[in-house]
Amino acid sequence: MSEEPVSGGLLSERVEDIEIHLLLEGLYRRYHYDFRNYAQASIKRRLRQAREQLGYRSISDLQHDVLHDPDMLPRLLSYLTVQVSEVFRDPSYFKAIREKVIPHLRTYPSLRIWIAGCSTGEELYSFVILFREEGLEQRTLFYATDINQDALAKAEAGIYDLERFKLFTENHRKSGGKSSLSDYYTAAYGKGAFDKSLRNRVVFSDHSLVTDAVFAEMHLISCRNVLIYFDRPLQDRAVGLFKDSLARKGFLGLGSKESLRFSEHAGSFSELAPGDKIYQRLDR
Amino acid sequence: MSDTVPQAIVIGASAGALQALSALLPLLPADYPLPILIVVHIRPDRDSVLAHLFQSKCAIRVREADDKEPIQPGTVYFAPPDYHLLVEQDHTLSLSSEEPVFFSRPSIDVLFESAADAYGEALTGIVLTGANEDGAAGLKTIVDAGGTAIVQEPQGAYATAMPEAAIARCPQAKIMTIEDISAHLLDLGRNHPGRNSRS
Numbered sequence: 001m002s003e004e005p006v007s008g009g010l011l012s013e014r015v016e017d018i019e020i021h022l023l024l025e026g027l028y029r030r031y032h033y034d035f036r037n038y039a040q041a042s043i044k045r046r047l048r049q050a051r052e053q054l055g056y057r058s059i060s061d062l063q064h065d066v067l068h069d070p071d072m073l074p075r076l077l078s079y080l081t082v083q084v085s086e087v088f089r090d091p092s093y094f095k096a097i098r099e100k101v102i103p104h105l106r107t108y109p110s111l112r113i114w115i116a117g118c119s120t121g122e123e124l125y126s127f128v129i130l131f132r133e134e135g136l137e138q139r140t141l142f143y144a145t146d147i148n149q150d151a152l153a154k155a156e157a158g159i160y161d162l163e164r165f166k167l168f169t170e171n172h173r174k175s176g177g178k179s180s181l182s183d184y185y186t187a188a189y190g191k192g193a194f195d196k197s198l199r200n201r202v203v204f205s206d207h208s209l210v211t212d213a214v215f216a217e218m219h220l221i222s223c224r225n226v227l228i229y230f231d232r233p234l235q236d237r238a239v240g241l242f243k244d245s246l247a248r249k250g251f252l253g254l255g256s257k258e259s260l261r262f263s264e265h266a267g268s269f270s271e272l273a274p275g276d277k278i279y280q281r282l283d284r
Numbered sequence: 285m286s287d288t289v290p291q292a293i294v295i296g297a298s299a300g301a302l303q304a305l306s307a308l309l310p311l312l313p314a315d316y317p318l319p320i321l322i323v324v325h326i327r328p329d330r331d332s333v334l335a336h337l338f339q340s341k342c343a344i345r346v347r348e349a350d351d352k353e354p355i356q357p358g359t360v361y362f363a364p365p366d367y368h369l370l371v372e373q374d375h376t377l378s379l380s381s382e383e384p385v386f387f388s389r390p391s392i393d394v395l396f397e398s399a400a401d402a403y404g405e406a407l408t409g410i411v412l413t414g415a416n417e418d419g420a421a422g423l424k425t426i427v428d429a430g431g432t433a434i435v436q437e438p439q440g441a442y443a444t445a446m447p448e449a450a451i452a453r454c455p456q457a458k459i460m461t462i463e464d465i466s467a468h469l470l471d472l473g474r475n476h477p478g479r480n481s482r483s
């Protein structure tokens with residue numbers, strides 16, 4: 001076998017790739033966090049950021065500390081997972097849920113819905129408010145899951161910078177909101193806090209779409225802007241998990257730039273609202 | 285210049301982008317052998333107008349980038365509003381909603397840096413008109429990886445800050461008028477071995 005000649009630039013490039021590979025392998029074996037099959041371009045960018053901002057010379061140095069000091073793990077996870085969300089993000093998605101999914105859900109005496117990759121909770125509160133407006137909250141259990149503990153803690157607290165509520169209110173209105181968002185939060189000291197009654201029917205839980213299994217049968221799963229961070233095979237794994245946990249004719253909602261078009265499970269779903277990426281599990 | 289066969293072109297533009305791109309993209313033939321990936325700063329709540337707009341004006345295929353789609357030659361890909369566009373090692377595209385860079389999502393730096401990783405010296409990066417500094421760091425990464433950097437001549441640009449920042453950060457960049465850039469793009473295509481062998 002002949003070795004490919006490599007220039008200096010390429011060689012140093014490869015060292016970084018090796019380091020990233022080793023770090024991700026280490027994270028998995030030490031802490032069971034599995035980022036090995038995430039889309040690598042974004043992971044690489046965020047690891048470079050982590051290295052720089054945490055003050056390490058190399059990713060290997062960073063790896064050393066993460067493996068030896070569990071307290072470093074949450075800090076690194078805050079780089080490796082992307083926490084960006086909004087209440088009623090993409091209003092037309094929630095409008096489609098309201099108009100096309102809710103009428104089906106009304107026919108069930110009890111409901112379970114799963115917000116997978118709920119981040120800091122904005123999407124969860126959107127759903128609880130929507131279900132309350134539609135009179136379905138009391139018969140519903142909401143599961144809100146994520147792999148990032150800090151994000152889950154924020155989701156459970158339900159407190160956001162007050163300046164964000166302007167956008168949230170606008171989104172809620174555009175989504176066809178039947179009440180005023182201000183009915184659901186109180187403002188104080190520059191923060192807005194969602195009413196704790198919104199959490200009455202919510203279960204928060206640490207769950208990974210990569211390493212964990214199905215945990216309950218769901219009528220609706222909303223998993224938005226999580227799959228884009230996975231490579232294709234991993235996307236297939238996650239969608240397989242959704243398929244297995246959905247009740248017959250259950251619903252799956254994805255992010256605005258995610259779809260089942262290339263998924264190996266595409267055949268198990270029909271498109272309910274293609275523009276809004278809402279799918280329905282087929283009977284088969 | 286090295287004799288590496290160019291594999292991709294990345295372009296970043298902000299204020300004045302429509303006009304500048306209108307002087308470039310419609311000139312490219314339908315069998316242009318390279319992919320062109322473009323980030324334009326645009327309000328996040330805008331629907332995907334860019335791809336639609338240029339589809340009707342261009343012979344070359346124009347689309348909005350989809351997550352995990354394989355990059356095809358002879359195709360222009362626009363980053364969707366409110367998502368970063370990145371290139372993977374296997375030359376597929378990824379989208380990401382991580383934090384804005386220089387208040388921008390999509391960000392030119394994010395595209396350029398990932399494309400530099402994926403294409404190395406086979407990449408040409410072009411910074412056009414704009415009123416901020418996005419693209420300068422990314423263009424530097426492209427040059428460091430052995431690729432080619434081109435910047436629109438600031439005097440001719442609608443907004444000068446972005447080309448100026450790119451030149452300051454990346455003195456090796458070739459500075460060209462928009463007409464020279466379009467001639468250069470056509471040359472890259474004409475001299476390309478992949479010409480006419482497109483699938």
Ligand SMILES: C[S@@+](CC[C@H](N)C(=O)[O-])C[C@H]1O[C@@H](n2cnc3c(N)ncnc32)[C@H](O)[C@@H]1O
Nearest residue numbers: 081084085117119147148208209210224225226
């Ligand atoms: C960009 S946020 C999406 C938030 C929300 N769903 C939305 O669309 O506004 C992505 C979330 O996915 C979570 N995530 C990443 N990998 C995951 C995994 N393997 N299983 C579950 N959640 C994951 C991250 O921690 C982060 O909170």
